[in-house]
Amino acid sequence: MNRSLTSAILSVASSKFVALILGIIASPLLYRWLGEVDYGAYVTVLSAHSLFMIGVSTPIADGVRKYVAEDRDDPAWERIVVGFYFRLATLLAVLGAGVLGAVTYLGFFEWLWREEFTRYFYVSIALVLTAQYWPFARKTLMGFGLERYSESLKVLFNVSFVAVALPLVYAGYGVVGALLGHILASGLVALIGLVVLHSRQSLRGALETNDGMLPKREMMTFNSLSIVLVFLLMSLYHIDILMLQAMAPADAPGHYKAALVFAEFLWFVPIVLQTVFVHSTSELWSQGKVEQISEVAGRTLRYTCLITAVMALGMAALADVAVPIYWGPGSEPVIAPLLLLLPGAVGFALARPMLAIAQGKGQLRYPIVATGAAAMINLVLNAALIPTHGMHGAAIATSIGYGSMAIFHLWSARKTGFDPITNARYGRVAATTAVAAIPIFLMADALSMPIGIPIVGTVPISVFVVPPAGLLVFLAIAVLCRALELTEIVRVLTEFPEPIGSMARPLCRRLRNADDENRLLRYF
Incomplete structure (x- = not known):
């Protein structure tokens, strides 16, 4: 992989930032338009779907990302790995859709929660199929070190979901409309992702079964352990939602x-x-x-x-x-x-x-x-x-x-x-947090006076001032406490897109020439 770790992180960060912004826009609208009860039902279905997909998707996503990235002497290694996992993805997707259909038909979700959940999970059967292939394409591209492509797929998914789900929910289709947004967005991204992957590594190898050189025992062991690990991890995300839906008032989830x-x-x-x-x-x-x-x-x-x-x-x-x-x-x-x-x-x-x-x-x-x-x-x-x-x-x-x-x-x-x-400086980080908490909370309390904003209404000044001012105060205290060095801040800025990167590079070179931290601080 001929790209720096920092550039890879920034590529992923860009897509995550877009997803964050779209989530900031979409989440409150879904909360308002669906209402507390239906919004709780919607997130419950997504939580159950996420746990169910662990056995369907996790062996593929984690496995292909890990093994494609490994350096092997065999020139056919990447093609054989991609083909093997593509076939496995197809098999698991079909089996998963069949299992979910059978469980829904038997009335499990109606028994566990409420009658309307049967309809929601019938719709989710299609999501099992579409949600299998776009993570496969994305994680394979990541294994090749092509984060600029894999993260574009993530952006496309989030944009597509917002563009489809919000109008459907607003039009009165409720939870089903939101789920259709997931299905159509993931289907579109799966198709485009597989096309991009095919241009990098032909998927014709998916039809070949000559993969005897693969360490299948090692790979299946890793896949099995990944399922266990991800299930435990995802239970931390979702078990509280599922238990609240069954044990608390309907608006609590x-x-x-x-x-x-x-x-x-x-x-x-x-x-x-x-x-x-x-x-x-x-x-x-x-x-x-x-x-x-x-x-x-x-x-x-x-x-x-x-x-x-x-x-x-x-x-x-x-x-x-x-x-x-x-x-x-x-x-x-x-x-x-x-x-x-x-x-x-x-x-x-x-x-x-x-x-x-x-x-x-x-x-x-x-x-x-x-x-x-x-x-x-x-x-x-x-x-x-x-x-x-x-x-x-x-x-x-x-x-x-x-x-x-x-x-x-x-x-x-x-x-x-x-x-x-190693070099974690936990004591200095804790000291920075404790000291910075005082001015940040004082700022929030002192700037509580409201101002009028068109459309939004009255909003306290603290909402606009505290985030940037608090960050600057925190960074200054972090540097003074030696939890963070100025050279580290500038070094990260050099990896940013233009013009930030070009502006930061000369400063980074000058800071590197500083004899010690005291001289560095005097420079500023």
């Missing part, structure tokens, strides 16, 4: 999911890093560069902790005013679960890069144990707290489960063979 959407904004950067690191560190593991992996892990965890900490501070400081503005009138019940979820969301963010690097090695025993321990804590606490405390209990249980991921995956990383503590 909708409010709770709205809180989760806010909390999951913290994962923007960690998800980008996790997406890139599986195949990027797979290459480093295959080359035996363990010290480089530990260095990357430590630096990444430090950046992740800093970024998620400042975002969590901003969300907590602005929650009272931002939630009603974003989700609309009547969304005040979202605030308390959000505040309860934020600490755990930070912990989960720290676990993501460690998990991805361990996945890159292909030895999943310790990541599975670590994730399984967190998933068990999450399941038990949700079962204990939801019946008595509803969505607040779910938020407490999930936050504890999320937070435990950081502790368990630190243990897993060391057992796997790399040290994520």
Whole structure:
């Protein structure tokens, strides 16, 4: 792969940013137009679908991304790997659609939740088929190091979903309309993705069965372990939603999911890093560069902790005013679960890069144990707290489960063979967060006076001032506490598109010539 890790991260970040913006636009509209109850039903169907697709899609996506990226002597390696996984994807998609149809026909979802869920899952059968092929194409392109193409597919999916689903929901098609948006968007992206993949690596090899040179036992073991790992991981995302739908009032899942959407904004950067690191560190593991992996892990965890900490501070400081503005009138019940979820969301963010690097090695025993321990804590606490405390209990249980991921995956990383503590500077990061919290919360409180905005109405000034000003304050404190160096900030800016990159490069060269940190600070 002849591209830098930073450029790959920025490619993925660009698509994630577009997805974030589209999600920011679409989520509150769906929440308003569907109403709390139907929005809760919609996210419940998506949660169940995501868990179901683990057995259908995970062996394909994780496997093809890992093995295509590996350096092998055989010139036919890539073609044979792609063909093998394409055939496997087709087989699993057909079997998965058949199983979902049978379970729905037998009335399982009506028994578990309500009668209308039978109709929703009949529609979801088509989503099993379309949702199989576009992740296959995207993850294969990522394995080839072609993030600029794979992430364009992600952007196209999000744009297509918004363009199809929102008009259907607005027109009164409800949950079915939103699901049709997923089906049509994923079908379109699957078709285009396979065409792009075919131009890079012919899919004619999918019809060949001469793949005897593949290490099938190793590959199927990795695939099986990936299913277990992803199931445990995804249970942390979805089990609370499914249990709330069965054990709490009908509007609780909708409010709770709205809180989760806010909390999951913290994962923007960690998800980008996790997406890139599986195949990027797979290459480093295959080359035996363990010290480089530990260095990357430590630096990444430090950046992740800093970024998620400042975002969590901003969300907590602005929650009272931002939630009603974003989700609309009547969304005040979202605030308390959000505040309860934020600490755990930070912990989960720290676990993501460690998990991805361990996945890159292909030895999943310790990541599975670590994730399984967190998933068990999450399941038990949700079962204990939801019946008595509803969505607040779910938020407490999930936050504890999320937070435990950081502790368990630190243990897993060391057992796997790399040290994520290298240059992580946890003490300095904690000091930065504690000190920065004071001015950020004071700013939010002092700037609470409202101003009139056309269409939106009255909005507190803090919504506009605190995010940029808080970020600058946080970065300044981070540099003073030595949790972050100025050279690191400028080095990242050099990888940005023009004109930012060209403006940052001369400054980066001058900073590199500084004799020490004191001279660097004096330069500024």
